[in-house]
Amino acid sequence: MSRTVYVNGDYLPEEDAKISVFDRGFLFADGVYEVTSVLGGKILDFDGHTVRLERSLKELGMGMPLSRDELLAIHRKLVADNGIDDGLVYLQITRGAADRDFAYPDPDTPQSVVLFTQSKPGLAESPMAKEGMKIISIPDERWGRRDIKTVQLLYPSMGKMMAKAAGAHDAWMTEDGHVTEGTSNNAYIVKGNTIVTRHLGNEILHGITRAAVLRFAREAQMQVEERAFTLDEAAEADEAFITSASTFVMPVVELDGAPIGTGRPGPVAARLREIYLDESRKAAI
Template sequence: MEQIVYLDGAFVPVAEAKVSVFDRGFLFADGIYEVSAVLDGKLIDNDAHLARLKRSVGEIALPLPETLERIVGIQKELVARNNLRDGLVYIQVTRGASIPRDFLFPKAAKPTLVMITSEKDIVNSASARTGIAVKTVADIRWARRDIKSVALLAQVLAKQAAAEAGCQEAWMIEDGKVTEGGSSSAFILTRDDVLVTRENSSAILPGCTRKAVTKLAEERQLRVEERAFSVEEALAAKEAFVTSASLFVQAVVRIDGQTVADGKPGPITGRLREIYIDFARATAV
């Protein structure tokens, strides 16, 4: 069956989905995106993702062409049309197409709304059992990382460098501290059993999975500290892991070729992954 995508009011086969070469997402990266996970054909923690979508478009004065309620309906129909059981729904909103090309916001352009699905077995991922390796890179991104912009070139370069080094993720470093992963939030568990993750600010994206995992950890009496940490502190930690919609919770077992603890996923990481998956299934819509 050919994949179906949603584009500006219509569900169409992927081969028929066309966006103008004058679309500002293509010319200026003038757009916002969001990604929600799907388990058993249902959307995971979707309200948090749509709330972040609304915030991000608001930060760049980009109007949503549909209500959030209608977007949920489109997501669900797209999942059904593609018979998606486990995977992801990607949403992208741009400021639309305008001729001629101009830096200023166009007065008459209609925003472009695209949604696509992809299959991924997040729960049974092999890397969840073995853990992943990360490579550190300089954080060269712009100053508003709290906005989920489609301008992802810095992350592309970071993740490419990680892949070429045999790693599955990049950790970006600024002023000697870890900001976040190329497409994930970063955590460590210190030797005195404190869960540490960077505090929300314009320096990082406010991760939806990060938020849920932090809350679930606190509900189970784990002490959580929101602050920056260094690579050296991560290497000295009991455990390290990342969170995202496309990974849930996955252990980091190597950083720049050096092992974290015994080089295997730790028990707290494993337990938090189980708890998050239980939460995801219980609250899926």
């Protein structure tokens, strides 16, 4: 059955959805995106994603083409029309279509706005939450402004393929001997009662799930250190995990072929996943 997608003001069957070959998202990866999770037909962390979307656009010299309420209405219609119970809503905004030129087009050029859904039944009941992820480390060879959620995702895609070739689930990227983040997630280690994750800066994406999880951790009286950590620290950690909008809190049990801690998901990750899902469901809209 064909999905309904949103393209520049129109709701269309996916096979009829078209974007210009001159769109700068296609030619230059000149655009940003957000992914929101849907559980029980409701959208998680919508306001956080909207605030980050506006920031990403501003950093690239673009404005918000739609208001918060207009975006929410589109999300809700797509969720309803496509019968999404558990899944994802993908949103992409580019600088629009113009003849190919490295210089930006006229500021009045209409931006391109695309949204579509992905059905993911049982999204919150992933078996991996009980088994844990295997991670490899790779050098971080992305551009310097990783805090902007742009659509230029080729190297993260390459990283996931490197992990797959190594028999792992994902990769953590490293720079100057320290872990920056995963290919599509923020990275954490746990030592004792202390959670360590890289501080915010241009080097990593300012994760919406990251912010919520750290808030819940502090409310649960867990210690949090926001600083860079090394691969050696990760190898000696009691446990590790990642966070993202689509995986929530997911334990990491192996790094570069060696077990982390007991080699099984640890209690901190399990507890934070439980808290995050409970609280996010309560706040979903």
